[in-house]
Amino acid sequence: MREDPIELVLPERDYAAPCGVLMAVALDTNVISALAKPDCDERVLRWARQFSSDELLLPAPCWAELRRGVELLPAGRRRDALSARLTSMVDALGAVLPFGRAEGGRVWRVDG
16 A cells, blocks of 8 residues: 555546545546547447546647647647647646655555
8 A cells, every 4th residue: 555645636526426436537638638529439439428527537748749740740720729629638637646755755665
């Protein structure tokens, strides 16, 4: 068992379901990337529609990866449109989960 659990600071909102279970989902880069596509796979859309937008969270490293991908595209309308679409989607999510020094220091820790 981890001695120093990571504290998750979420925006002010009641994420607990009536049974006391945390009701939020952290999206992976691949999921939000798929959702940003104009021709998103219907299975991905169906899955995402189970949740309200404030139940969907994005880890900061995933947001950084998405932004980097956009910035690597050639300048132009396609890049601008994708940037605007991703920004709009992320703004609608419940939160971007922080990933700072404390969280990073725990990532590679091996408990023995």
